[in-house]
Amino acid sequence: MGSFKIVITDGEYASFDGEKKIFEDDTFTLHIHQCKTEDEVIEVAKDADAILNQYAPVTRKVIEQLTKCKVITRYGVGVDTIDVEAATDHSIIVANVTDYCIDEVSDHAIALLLSLSRKINSLDRSVKSGEWSYNHIKPVNRLRGMTLGICGFGSIGREVARKAQAFNLKVIAFDPYVDEQTAKNNNVKLVDFDTVLQESDFLSLHMPLNKQTEHMIDAQALTRVKSNVYIINTGRGGLIDEDALIDALKNGKIAGAGLDVVETIPLKSPLDKLDNVIVTPHVGYYSESSLKDLQRIAAEQCRMVLDGYFPKCFVNRELKNTLHLNEA
Numbered sequence: 656m657g658s659f660k661i662v663i664t665d666g667e668y669a670s671f672d673g674e675k676k677i678f679e680d681d682t683f684t685l686h687i688h689q690c691k692t693e694d695e696v697i698e699v700a701k702d703a704d705a706i707l708n709q710y711a712p713v714t715r716k717v718i719e720q721l722t723k724c725k726v727i728t729r730y731g732v733g734v735d736t737i738d739v740e741a742a743t744d745h746s747i748i749v750a751n752v753t754d755y756c757i758d759e760v761s762d763h764a765i766a767l768l769l770s771l772s773r774k775i776n777s778l779d780r781s782v783k784s785g786e787w788s789y790n791h792i793k794p795v796n797r798l799r800g801m802t803l804g805i806c807g808f809g810s811i812g813r814e815v816a817r818k819a820q821a822f823n824l825k826v827i828a829f830d831p832y833v834d835e836q837t838a839k840n841n842n843v844k845l846v847d848f849d850t851v852l853q854e855s856d857f858l859s860l861h862m863p864l865n866k867q868t869e870h871m872i873d874a875q876a877l878t879r880v881k882s883n884v885y886i887i888n889t890g891r892g893g894l895i896d897e898d899a900l901i902d903a904l905k906n907g908k909i910a911g912a913g914l915d916v917v918e919t920i921p922l923k924s925p926l927d928k929l930d931n932v933i934v935t936p937h938v939g940y941y942s943e944s945s946l947k948d949l950q951r952i953a954a955e956q957c958r959m960v961l962d963g964y965f966p967k968c969f970v971n972r973e974l975k976n977t978l979h980l981n982e983a
Contacts, residue, residue, distance in 0.1 A: 750960070
């Protein structure tokens with residue numbers, strides 16, 4: 656029996672061979688589950704030394720029942736399944752995987768941008784229904800010289816900017832945590848939130864979901880955008896007030912939207928009936944390569960903590976002041 660118990664609360668993966676390899680020696684035992692509720696997580700993880708988590712709720716109720724846990728790692732960038740404040744209160748590191756799908760998500764954002772700009776979905780539907788005309792999609796405007804506004808200029812936002820510039824788009828960005836030099840190094844102008852709303856022809860969201868960013872695109876924000884703007888969201892559904900977005904789409908206040916994430920799944924809203932909306936099922940992160948990277952890096956983050964090191968990426972970095980771990 657190993658001295659460290661690692662619990663995978665849940666995961667929609669074909670196999671967990673990567674995790675098994677990382678925890679293959681006798682120091683560890685790996686327990687794989689498919690939990691859906693708080694009580695199920697408590698039952699399997701209450702005596703865990705480390706937790707790997709995808710969608711199962713790791714709430715304060717759960718965290719208060721953990722007797723040995725040193726680290727909770729989320730399969731992904733966002734940590735909205737985990738009560739980070741509660742984890743911090745209990746000196747538990749919350750780690751995430753910030754760089755496993757930069758290519759995939761940025762590709763998906765650009766794919767949505769191009770599809771919206773060229774009205775590909777509408778053309779595809781009309782041809783398949785027997786029409787051979789493009790009159791119904793007029794006007795279509797030239798992409799060169801248009802402005803892409805990026806909200807959230809982290810690694811994915813920067814890669815979206817780089818790819819957009821290949822299409823000769825002007826790129827501006829809003830991110831209160833990014834300095835002017837970083838933006839300048841990427842040939843991007845850093846602006847405030849009002850400016851990114853007012854000047855963008857395409858608005859692409861790459862912010863984390865938290866109390867400050869929830870519904871950042873709300874009814875008020877949608878009164879400040881151009882009437883021809885396309886809104887692209889490959890971040891988190893909660894960044895947009897969906898009711899306000901639907902109203903803006905129906906009433907011609909914006910041109911359209913490309914959404915890889917929505918507030919509620921499965922999708923039960925008028926979004927699936929609007930011709931000026933493209934919806935994909937939170938697939939932006941996906942490729943076979945990115946999934947393997949995600950599982951491997953998440954497991955490595957847990958192992959680093961159990962081996963006595965701070966993980967490379969973690970959210971509650973204030974614990975560096977109180978935990979006595981080595982730098983990687």
